[in-house]
Amino acid sequence: MRAWANAFLTVLGLTVWISQAQPAIAQTSDLVSKNAFRVCADPANFPVSSKDGSGYENKLAELIAAKLELPVQYTWFPQATGFIRNTLAAKRCDVVIGYAQGHELVQNTNHYYTSAYSLIVPKNGELAEVDTLNDPALKGRRIGIIAGTPPAAHMARNGLIGQAKPYNLFVDRRVESPAIDMLNDLQSGEIEAAVLWGPLGGPLVKSDYPDFKVVPLVKEELPPRLFYRITMGVRQGEKVWQRQLNSLIRRNQDEINGVLAEAGVPLVNDLGTEVLELSQ
Template identity: 30%
Template sequence: MRFSVTVLAVASLAALPLAAQRPAPMQPGLLRVCADPDNLPFSNEAGEGLENRIAELMAKTWDSKLEYVWWAAPRGMMRMLNGRYCDVTLQMPVLSDMAGVTRPYYRTSYVIIQRKDAPHRVTGLDDPELKRLKIGVHLFSADGENTPPAMALSRHGVVGNLVGFSTTYTGGQARPEDIVKAVADKSIDLAMVWGPIAGYYAKRLGLDLSFTPIEDDTLTRMPFAYSMGMATRRADRAFRDSVQAFIDAHRPELQRILEEYGIPTVPLPADSARGGPGR
C-alpha cells in the first residue's frame, strides 16, 4: 500500500473571502484531515501525535494520499470541515452538534493527578481538603472559555488556592506539560487536567504519578468524561459510514495507539460502540 502526505497552511489564507479559499469537494483517493499543528498528544506538524498515527493507518487502509489542513482553534477547525477545506477530524465528542460524528472509539475524562507519596489522596470535587491544597488548573480553553475543573472548583468554593496554567502555547514560554511537571516537582499539590494531556506527558517525561478520573459533578451538572468519535460533515453520510467501518475494523489497533500515548480511558457506556452513528 502507498500513501503520501501533503500539508496545507490554511490559516495563512484567513484574510481572503471564505468562498475564495474553499477547495474542491472530496476526491477519490485523497484523505483530507483537519488537524491542529501543535497539540500533542493528538497531532502536530511533525507527525508525532496519535491522530497522525490514525490518519496514516486510515490512508494506508484506503490506499489514499494523506493531506493535512492545519488549524489551531477547535471552532475554527469546524469551519474548515464544514467549509470543505478538509473532510474528517479524528477527535470529536460524540454529542457535538457541529458535525456528523461516528460512534465512539474511546472515552476519556478529566483526571486528578497527584504524586504517589502525597499525604492525602483527593478523589473528588467534594473533598474538603481541596480548600487548603495548592491546585493546578488550565484556566481557559482554546475557545476562550474556562475549563470544566476551573468552573466546578469555583462553584465548590475553591478559588484562592488555584494556580492557573495557560492553554495557549506561543514563543516557547508555556507548554502543556508544565502543569504535569509542577505536580512532580511539588510546585503544586495536585492538578485537575484533561486526561490525555496528563497521561501523555507523565509517560513521556517518566513521571510516576497517580491518576483519578473526575466523576461528573452533581452540583454543577457538569460532565467530566467524554466519548470520542471521528467527525465528517453531517451531509456526508456515506463518507461517515466509511469512517465508521474503518473504526469498527481497527478497534484493536486504535486501542493500542491510545495505550502507546498513555491516554487514560474509562469504560464506554453500554452499547455506545454498537448503536447508530452520532449526529
C-alpha cells in the same frame, strides 16, 4: 460534546425523503478526496497531534489511511477559534480525528473512545489516594486548572477555587502550552495537584513525568459531566463518508484501543463511571 434523536417516518414520507436525499448525498460525497486521507489537525498540539507525526492522533490517522489504502495529507491550523471554519468547512480537508460527540459544528462519527478529566498528583505524595474533587484532603491545596473547563465548576462547589492557579484555555500551542506549564509547576512544587483533560495529561505524564499519577475523575456525581465520547468529525451532510468511517472504526476498534493505550490515554466506559484497563 452531542447527539440527535431520529423521528419515525411514514412510508410515504420515507419515500419522499429518499428521492430528495439521494442527489444531496452524491454531491457531498464528491467533496471528499479519493486520492488522500485529508486530515484537519493542529501542528503543535503534542501529545495529541504534531507536525512531526508524533501525536497519537497522527498514528490513528495513519491507521485509518492504511485501511483505506490512501496516503495521509494534512491541513494544519491551530485548534482554537476558527479551526473548523478554516479547515473542514473550507473543504481543505475531510476529517478531524478527535472531536467530542454532539458538537454542531461537525457531523460526528460513532465514538471510538471515552475519556475523562483527570487529577494528576505525585505518586508518592500526600494526595496519592485522592480520587474525587470533594475529598477533604484537597482543602487548602493549590491546584492547577485550565480556566473555564468543566472541572472548575466542581472545584468551586468544593471550595477549591480560591487557592487554585488558573491556566489559559484558548491558546496557540505554537507559542504557549498550558498543560506542560501546569505539569512543570506541579513538578517544581508551585502547585500541589493538576486537573487536566485525560487524553492530554495522560500521555504527557507517561512520556515525561514518570513520578506522577493520573486519576480519571469518574466518581463525581453532580454536573457538569467530566467525561466525553470522542468521535471523528466530518462535514455536515456527508453521510456516506460518515458511514464509511463508522465501519472502519467498528472493524478496527482493537487496533484503535492499542494506539490509545500505548499513548497513555485514560479510557473509561461509555457512562464515565469506570476506568477501563487495557494492556499497553
